[in-house]
Amino acid sequence: MSKYEFDFESGVKQIKLIMDGKDAEYAPVTTQMAEYCMKYGGHNGKRFFSDPELFVRGNLEVQSELGFDVPDMVWDVYSVEAEALGGNMAWFDDLYPALDNTASIIGNEKDLARIKAPDPFKTARMPWVLEALQICKEMTGYTHYIHYCAPINLCAQVMQFEHMVLQIDENPKFVHKVLDFLVEEVLAPYINAYFKVLPDATIANGKDAVGSLPFITEGILEEFSVPYIDKLRKLCGDRPGIRCDNWWGDAFSSDLDKYWDTKLHVTPQYLKVQDPDCFQIGTQRIREYVDKTGCASSYGIGTLLLQNGTREDITRRVHEYMEMGTGGPYGKRFFLYLCSFSAQTPPENVKAAIEAVKRFRAGDRPYSGEILSGPDGVAAEAAGGKGFMGIYLGGDKEGKVDEGPQRDAVFQDIYDAVMEFDDGGCPGLVQAALDQGEDASEILDQGLIPPMGEVGDLFATGELFVPEMLMAARAMKAGLEVLRPILTATNSKPKGVVVLATVFGDLHDIGKNLVGMMLEGAGFKVVDLGVNTKSEEIIKTAREVDADVIGLSALLTTTMPFMRKIIQEIKEAGIDVPVIVGGAPVSRTFADEISADDYGDNAPEAVSICKMLMSNESLRAGTGA
Ligand code: B1M
Numbered sequence: 228m229s230k231y232e233f234d235f236e237s238g239v240k241q242i243k244l245i246m247d248g249k250d251a252e253y254a255p256v257t258t259q260m261a262e263y264c265m266k267y268g269g270h271n272g273k274r275f276f277s278d279p280e281l282f283v284r285g286n287l288e289v290q291s292e293l294g295f296d297v298p299d300m301v302w303d304v305y306s307v308e309a310e311a312l313g314g315n316m317a318w319f320d321d322l323y324p325a326l327d328n329t330a331s332i333i334g335n336e337k338d339l340a341r342i343k344a345p346d347p348f349k350t351a352r353m354p355w356v357l358e359a360l361q362i363c364k365e366m367t368g369y370t371h372y373i374h375y376c377a378p379i380n381l382c383a384q385v386m387q388f389e390h391m392v393l394q395i396d397e398n399p400k401f402v403h404k405v406l407d408f409l410v411e412e413v414l415a416p417y418i419n420a421y422f423k424v425l426p427d428a429t430i431a432n433g434k435d436a437v438g439s440l441p442f443i444t445e446g447i448l449e450e451f452s453v454p455y456i457d458k459l460r461k462l463c464g465d466r467p468g469i470r471c472d473n474w475w476g477d478a479f480s481s482d483l484d485k486y487w488d489t490k491l492h493v494t495p496q497y498l499k500v501q502d503p504d505c506f507q508i509g510t511q512r513i514r515e516y517v518d519k520t521g522c523a524s525s526y527g528i529g530t531l532l533l534q535n536g537t538r539e540d541i542t543r544r545v546h547e548y549m550e551m552g553t554g555g556p557y558g559k560r561f562f563l564y565l566c567s568f569s570a571q572t573p574p575e576n577v578k579a580a581i582e583a584v585k586r587f588r589a590g591d592r593p594y595s596g597e598i599l600s601g602p603d604g605v606a607a608e609a610a611g612g613k614g615f616m617g618i619y620l621g622g623d624k625e626g627k628v629d630e631g632p633q634r635d636a637v638f639q640d641i642y643d644a645v646m647e648f649d650d651g652g653c654p655g656l657v658q659a660a661l662d663q664g665e666d667a668s669e670i671l672d673q674g675l676i677p678p679m680g681e682v683g684d685l686f687a688t689g690e691l692f693v694p695e696m697l698m699a700a701r702a703m704k705a706g707l708e709v710l711r712p713i714l715t716a717t718n719s720k721p722k723g724v725v726v727l728a729t730v731f732g733d734l735h736d737i738g739k740n741l742v743g744m745m746l747e748g749a750g751f752k753v754v755d756l757g758v759n760t761k762s763e764e765i766i767k768t769a770r771e772v773d774a775d776v777i778g779l780s781a782l783l784t785t786t787m788p789f790m791r792k793i794i795q796e797i798k799e800a801g802i803d804v805p806v807i808v809g810g811a812p813v814s815r816t817f818a819d820e821i822s823a824d825d826y827g828d829n830a831p832e833a834v835s836i837c838k839m840l841m842s843n844e845s846l847r848a849g850t851g852a
Contacts, residue, residue: 231368233287238296239369245523246496250559255296263568264289273318279359304374304434309384311345325734329757332385344412347420370428373421377435377471378455392694406455415462433471440476441692456493470494477504501527509601510551523560530567538579545583546594569785641674648698653706667713679748683831700744721752723775723841728760730789735782745830762796781810791821805840
């Protein structure tokens with residue numbers, strides 16, 4: 228019988244053994260489930276994420292009731308530091324709070340000179356985190372590690388992701404300066420404050436969503452990510468526990484072993500590979516690396532399967548991952564990670580996952596020997612039409628890219644400038660084409676629009692990464708600026724007007740912005756309403772700009788239902804504008820269910836749909852329908 232209010236002693240012991248490089252008695256399971264606990268316990272989001280005792284107790288009660296091995300305290304880990312730097316927060320009754328990262332907190336040198344470093348004991352919710360972790364210790368005896376927002380992810384939060392990526396290309400020195408500031412004056416003092424309030428602590432865990440491929444390239448990883456994790460470690464007493472463990476993107480890596488060596492460099496205690504990469508690459512390939520290097524490991528089961536899968540799907544995945552993870556010479560140094568339980572996950576799914584773990588441990592293994600993950604498994608999973616971030620890795624790369632027609636040299640040069648991300652050269656080439664007497668619309672249609680289509684296709688096959696797409700769009704826009712006054716003066720109409728938004732509750736915008744860029748690149752006028760958008764704003768704008776298409780994006784399973792609500796309200800408002808939807812968790816089936824007019828798997832597809840909708844519209848107009 229534990230002397231603590233909540234007894235996690237056995238599971239914590241296993242995790243500790245693994246972190247210390249020793250064999251565990253059994254494979255423990257860890258997760259991320261604060262939002263689920265909040266909803267399950269009937270708590271309000273604002274209170275839950277600002278009252279430390281409620282947060283800790285609310286998590287522990289649910290997790291111990293359901294039989295989790297190790298306490299999980301994952302708050303809105305990407306926003307606390309940026310909030311302490313003055314960022315605006317969006318709060319919700321039944322979702323994680325989040326930073327509104329659509330505007331830069333540090334956009335330029337002036338902002339950087341002005342910004343004040345936070346005091347971890349006083350500023351915003353930093354003290355809230357420190358207090359919660361102390362309460363967790365009092366209630367469980369477990370020194371839970373602090374989560375911090377990894378340097379490059381925090382940099383993206385304070386600079387705004389697209390701005391950071393373009394600045395890395397234009398003004399790398401400035402980005403290095405911002406990173407230095409964030410590491411030296413924000414993260415290190417925060418983590419050291421944690422070591423002060425919990426002196427037996429050894430671990431600080433970096434969360435890094437945008438520090439993964441294909442958000443950044445391998446070059447950016449080497450220059451702007453890893454060195455700052457190293458620096459942070461140095462500033463926090465050189466503890467090996469200063470780590471960063473949730474990079475995705477393994478499936479995009481050009482050299483898996485090298486990528487995993489780097490992962491082990493930043494998290495020496497274990498290699499974690501999580502879905503969708505884990506399922507795509509396959510457990511066998513990961514095991515080969517583990518057997519070769521002798522590292523501890525963890526496989527992460529994806530949030531969509533946990534939320535939407537059947538009991539059987541969940542059990543199969545848990546059993547495969549546990550069987551492969553616990554096999555081999557280093558199998559006693561394995562823990563299972565359940566990526567995230569959202570507020571909407573049905574309780575029976577959470578129970579199914581935990582029961583599957585217990586059955587496996589008890590030797591009840593009906594799927595023994597069955598391996599569904601790996602390149603063949605991907606095909607099966609993608610059969611529903613969904614790739615990873617709308618990207619079909621492992622698909623037929625050859626032949627997908629349409630080289631298009633032969634074009635005159637003057638247009639070809641503009642095309643090449645966009646493909647080569649030459650934003651300096653592109654305007655001059657556009658001007659030269661104009662001087663040569665070419666028509667502005669021709670330059671647009673033959674020089675600037677086609678390369679964006681190709682860039683989108685290359686992104687969709689995983690050959691170009693997000694930064695490259697952003698740089699191509701920048702070159703295209705630079706050329707477009709030269710044409711804009713002429714197009715406006717000659718009343719050249721855009722191909723159509725698209726109102727674009729990420730739905731209420733959701734602050735993810737990288738995918739939506741790529742869709743917007745591709746649409747602009749294809750000659751559409753895009754009215755981007757940003758993130759966290761309610762139906763009233765969408766309806767009002769659609770009327771004001773006389774929209775031809777409304778595009779909605781969602782990245783959270785918890786915010787997908789708002790798509791249905793928005794579509795209903797658009798129809799109720801009598802707006803006869805087609806609505807298309809997209810985003811990682813959205814599928815064609817879901818789009819049909821909510822009566823969306825169409826669904827785009829990826830950015831190029833969104834463009835094709837808008838073009839198709841526009842031609843239907845002109846057909847209708849032509850026939851007088
Ligand atoms: Co978030 N996050 N995140 N995150 N994040 C996910 C989505 C998650 C799956 C990670 C996980 O497994 N744990 C998970 C969601 C779980 C769930 O749904 N239940 C999650 C979570 C939980 C969270 C927070 C709650 C974390 C926390 O606070 N504890 C928080 C949420 C805040 C909020 O919104 N309320 C959060 C925050 C963040 C960051 C700020 C750190 C960052 C977002 C930065 C930003 O957008 N400015 C972030 C990121 C980057 C991710 C991952 C890593 C990647 C998402 C992404 O940008 N993908 C994601 C995990 C993963 O996928 N590995 C994760 C790339 C993008 C190009 O793809 O948007 O799918 P996507 O767009 C594609 C297509 O889908 C399509 O075209 C695009 C290009 O081809 N498409 C459309 C998109 N919109 C379309 C619209 C169309 C048509 C096509 O028509 C209109």
